[in-house]
Amino acid sequence: MFQDRIVPEQDCLRQDDFLRKAMDREALTRDRSVARCIAEGYRLFTGQQLTTLRRTWKPLVASSLGWSLSITTALCGQWIGTALALLVFKRTILQLVAPMPKCGRVAKRVLRHLGSYLTYALLSGIIGLVVFTLLMIPAIILLIEGYFDYTLAAEGDPRVLGMGYWVLTTATLTFCLALVFYAMIWKTFGEAYLYGAMVAQDEVRKRQQARTTTWTTAAD
Numbered sequence: 001m002f003q004d005r006i007v008p009e010q011d012c013l014r015q016d017d018f019l020r021k022a023m024d025r026e027a028l029t030r031d032r033s034v035a036r037c038i039a040e041g042y043r044l045f046t047g048q049q050l051t052t053l054r055r056t057w058k059p060l061v062a063s064s065l066g067w068s069l070s071i072t073t074a075l076c077g078q079w080i081g082t083a084l085a086l087l088v089f090k091r092t093i094l095q096l097v098a099p100m101p102k103c104g105r106v107a108k109r110v111l112r113h114l115g116s117y118l119t120y121a122l123l124s125g126i127i128g129l130v131v132f133t134l135l136m137i138p139a140i141i142l143l144i145e146g147y148f149d150y151t152l153a154a155e156g157d158p159r160v161l162g163m164g165y166w167v168l169t170t171a172t173l174t175f176c177l178a179l180v181f182y183a184m185i186w187k188t189f190g191e192a193y194l195y196g197a198m199v200a201q202d203e204v205r206k207r208q209q210a211r212t213t214t215w216t217t218a219a220d
Contacts, residue, residue: 028196041190
């Protein structure tokens with residue numbers, strides 16, 4: 001994920017400055033605390049919002065529309081497409097920062113630094129929950145109204161909400177979820193910095209082990 005890249009000169013001219021800096025191995029592979037990784041991810045996101053939106057708007061729309069249709073239609077088959085859309089969105093965001101690593105290598109490294117990863121997941125999850133709740137208020141109000149309409153209809157009362165309500169709810173859900181997914185991009189950037197910190201810590205450990213082995217061999 002954090003390999004040095006040789007980019008042709010003509011491609012460099014088309015890339016944004018923050019992408020070239022973010023893809024630089026030295027900028028990512030530094031020993032950072034979990035809080036610092038969160039701060040760096042947020043800084044990168046807020047500093048390049050238009051660039052990030054331009055690079056991710058297609059998977060952003062696909063993910064938000066898939067989730068909104070899944071919720072409003074409650075069709076099990078929709079969840080498969082939604083999950084695929086979210087995976088594509090996640091991959092697109094990670095490629096903004098650095099090349100994608102192999103899954104096996106990532107899993108082994110995360111397991112070696114499981115405490116740091118769980119701490120990051122907890123802290124970023126709390127922040128993400130607050131952001132999600134605030135941005136989803138309009139959609140939540142509409143969904144609650146639909147739930148009460150469904151409950152009253154089950155008790156024998158006539159349905160009050162028609163097709164217009166579901167169209168409005170789907171559109172509102174799509175918009176709110178798009179805002180949520182976009183606002184959460186900083187978490188993915190933070191994960192990239194966290195992974196870079198893991199790489200840096202492993203490299204330091206390897207150098208220390210190599211020095212220890214050298215000293216032991218010399219003493220013998």
